[in-house]
Amino acid sequence: MKETSQLKRILEKGEFAVTAECGPPKGSDPDAVIRKAALLKGKVDAVNVTDNQTAIVRLSSLAGCILLKNEGLDPVLQMVVRDRNRIALQSDVLGASALGIRNVLCLSGDHHSFGNQPQAAGVFDLDSIQFIQVVKTMRDKGMILGGEPLSKAPNLFIGAVENPFADPFPFRVVRLSKKVAAGADFIQTQCIFNLDRFEKWMTLVREKGLTEKTFILGGVTPLKSVGMARYMKTRVAGMDIPDEIIKRLERIPKDQQRGEGIRICVETILRLKEIQGVSGVHIMAIEWEEAVGEIVERAGLLPRSTAN
Amino acid sequence: MGKEHFTLALFYCQGTPQSSEHDRQSLEERYGKAIRLFPIPCSGRLEPLHLLRALEEFADAVYLITCPDGTCRYFDGNRRARKRIERTRFIIASIGLEEERVGILVRSKDDRRVLVDLVQEIMDRVEGVAPSPVLNQAVKSAHAHSRK
Amino acid sequence: MITAEQKPVDEIRKMIAPYKSILVLGCGSCVAECAAGGEKETGALASALRMGAKMEGKPALIQEKTLDRQCVRDFVIQLDEIIHQYEAVLSLGCGAGVQAVADAFPDIPLLPALNTEFLGETKDQGYWLENCLGCGDCMLHIFGGICPLARCSKQLLNGPCGGSREGVCEVNADVPCAWQLIIDRLSATDALGRLEEIYPPKDWSRKQGRGPRRIIREDQQG
Numbered sequence: 001m002k003e004t005s006q007l008k009r010i011l012e013k014g015e016f017a018v019t020a021e022c023g024p025p026k027g028s029d030p031d032a033v034i035r036k037a038a039l040l041k042g043k044v045d046a047v048n049v050t051d052n053q054t055a056i057v058r059l060s061s062l063a064g065c066i067l068l069k070n071e072g073l074d075p076v077l078q079m080v081v082r083d084r085n086r087i088a089l090q091s092d093v094l095g096a097s098a099l100g101i102r103n104v105l106c107l108s109g110d111h112h113s114f115g116n117q118p119q120a121a122g123v124f125d126l127d128s129i130q131f132i133q134v135v136k137t138m139r140d141k142g143m144i145l146g147g148e149p150l151s152k153a154p155n156l157f158i159g160a161v162e163n164p165f166a167d168p169f170p171f172r173v174v175r176l177s178k179k180v181a182a183g184a185d186f187i188q189t190q191c192i193f194n195l196d197r198f199e200k201w202m203t204l205v206r207e208k209g210l211t212e213k214t215f216i217l218g219g220v221t222p223l224k225s226v227g228m229a230r231y232m233k234t235r236v237a238g239m240d241i242p243d244e245i246i247k248r249l250e251r252i253p254k255d256q257q258r259g260e261g262i263r264i265c266v267e268t269i270l271r272l273k274e275i276q277g278v279s280g281v282h283i284m285a286i287e288w289e290e291a292v293g294e295i296v297e298r299a300g301l302l303p304r305s306t307a308n
Numbered sequence: 309m310g311k312e313h314f315t316l317a318l319f320y321c322q323g324t325p326q327s328s329e330h331d332r333q334s335l336e337e338r339y340g341k342a343i344r345l346f347p348i349p350c351s352g353r354l355e356p357l358h359l360l361r362a363l364e365e366f367a368d369a370v371y372l373i374t375c376p377d378g379t380c381r382y383f384d385g386n387r388r389a390r391k392r393i394e395r396t397r398f399i400i401a402s403i404g405l406e407e408e409r410v411g412i413l414v415r416s417k418d419d420r421r422v423l424v425d426l427v428q429e430i431m432d433r434v435e436g437v438a439p440s441p442v443l444n445q446a447v448k449s450a451h452a453h454s455r456k
Numbered sequence: 457m458i459t460a461e462q463k464p465v466d467e468i469r470k471m472i473a474p475y476k477s478i479l480v481l482g483c484g485s486c487v488a489e490c491a492a493g494g495e496k497e498t499g500a501l502a503s504a505l506r507m508g509a510k511m512e513g514k515p516a517l518i519q520e521k522t523l524d525r526q527c528v529r530d531f532v533i534q535l536d537e538i539i540h541q542y543e544a545v546l547s548l549g550c551g552a553g554v555q556a557v558a559d560a561f562p563d564i565p566l567l568p569a570l571n572t573e574f575l576g577e578t579k580d581q582g583y584w585l586e587n588c589l590g591c592g593d594c595m596l597h598i599f600g601g602i603c604p605l606a607r608c609s610k611q612l613l614n615g616p617c618g619g620s621r622e623g624v625c626e627v628n629a630d631v632p633c634a635w636q637l638i639i640d641r642l643s644a645t646d647a648l649g650r651l652e653e654i655y656p657p658k659d660w661s662r663k664q665g666r667g668p669r670r671i672i673r674e675d676q677q678g
Contacts, residue, residue, distance in 0.1 A: 357499040361503055
């Protein structure tokens with residue numbers, strides 16, 4: 001199985017890439033994933049499958065990726081370092097590649113105290129940056145941590161996340177450069193609502209030469225309601241939602257807020273397209289995958305290229 | 309006079325007005341078995357241990373008199389004392405002993421009362437407290453006999 | 457120091473219930489420093505337990521003693537003279553102390569009155585903070601004297617993560633983001649450039665690679 005990641009192909013061609021996210025079900029139900037696949041097919045270049053997001057037990061991201069792949073999508077395997085040690089992580093990397101998964105996103109993961117298994121032992125054997133480096137070494141040098149050679153190197157396009165809105169602001173660019181130096185081929189950012197701040201961050205990122213070395217996809221999330229916006233603003237760490245957005249939603253009657261949320265999302269994408277160094281968008285429509293198609297269409301991003 | 313056989317252990321610091329050795333002796337004469345007085349250099353010296361030992365050995369109730377806020381000659385002895393009283397109440401509650409057996413009287417800045425008057429107030433406060441289930445008659449008589 | 461907190465009194469009372477004579481054994485070292493098992497706390501607990509027993513109409517012989525340290529066998533074996541009159545020992549030592557006593561007197565049931573918690577410092581009166589996890593491979597010189605393993609909730613060596621907000625850890629608002637602290641400390645001494653390096657995976661074998669650890673020093677032996 002040799003094929004390249006569709007996401008990689010699009011980005012290397014210089015096209016503005018579109019990715020989305022698929023949250024697996026809290027059960028052994030493959031249809032839940034297959035239904036989401038149907039909503040996203042043809043609308044995006046690749047689909048991330050989250051890895052027990054918020055430390056809530058869900059169908060594994062690897063299984064979710066295989067289900068998506070069977071539906072003809074290009075999956076991005078999200079892997080957190082919270083739950084597995086270096087043995088399991090490297091093993092899963094080998095397994096994913098063997099099963100035809102071509103993209104992996106390496107993250108720390110939300111702390112297990114947030115989820116439904118707060119009594120679990122958090123692993124954190126590697127951190128996300130070390131993990132990126134391990135995957136790159138496996139792919140490019142055909143060896144695991146410690147130097148032992150692999151019988152066959154995995155074939156993976158390596159991604160990482162960055163949050164331009166987390167503190168400390170000046171250090172975020174240093175952290176990004178470490179991820180790039182470790183081997184991140186592409187970056188998906190946390191969702192963007194404060195475009196001015198994002199543009200500032202992109203300026204620093206460009207100045208550091210990072211846009212020459214990695215593809216940056218700006219994250220967006222359509223807001224369903226003013227309540228959701230307020231919640232995210234105050235209760236979710238690392239989120240920057242300007243008051244103007246809240247006010248915009250407040251002015252709209254409740255049953256029309258979704259529409260406004262989509263409008264804001266589309267506007268954000270249109271602005272992202274204009275920012276130098278932004279190579280694509282990552283749409284995180286949390287439990288609202290139906291909205292992705294509409295957003296992508298209204299942002300002028302259809303049709304997507306198909307694999308040759 | 310206190311209730312028959314009810315004994316209050318009272319700790320008070322040297323900042324308490326008219327609390328000399330002479331004052332203490334005349335108070336003990338007046339109240340007899342009902343009260344035992346313990347002068348201490350500062351209320352902050354009191355530990356839960358001292359209060360618990362008193363409750364264990366002879367006291368149906370223990371009280372502490374502290375100086376007003378801001379006037380402790382050792383700066384924060386009175387504040388610490390309050391916290392330790394709370395801690396002691398927590399400990400006795402955990403074994404099923406009534407919290408009201410342990411109390412504190414924090415003098416206010418304008419309160420001009422002397423030890424004698426404060427004792428009266430505290431005796432009124434503990435009026436409704438039942439004899440301690442920890443102490444049995446045999447123990448109490450032994451203590452009554454051991455006192456001067 | 458090792459920190460610990462007293463178990464709830466009802467848990468302790470259930471533990472001692474089967475026994476008619478109990479030695480309540482305190483420790484003058486770490487647990488005295490964190491006000492959990494020193495002489496004062498041991499006296500207070502013993503007194504409370506005696507009162508509780510009397511109130512239940514089940515008087516027991518409950519006596520207390522405090523050792524300078526419970527984790528040194530040479531100190532512990534001195535209990536030999538008195539320990540055999542008790543059916544059980546309720547120890548206010550940390551886990552290390554309880555086990556040292558149990559080891560010296562394997563025939564006597566050993567009951568822990570404390571829950572041992574962490575290696576840390578007394579930051580202020582009544583305030584103790586975890587700061588070391590005994591990894592066996594100290595890197596404090598690199599990170600400005602702040603341990604990213606013990607003090608970062610995710611043990612990152614290349615932090616911070618995306619959940620750092622205004623210097624606070626996303627896990628718990630009481631916990632400062634260790635990486636913010638490290639960045640601030642290194643910035644103040646002009647050493648921030650050190651963090652541009654990628655720190656490799658931790659060698660955890662120094663902590664758990666060969667099972668429970670030991671230190672042997674022949675130059676210290678008799």
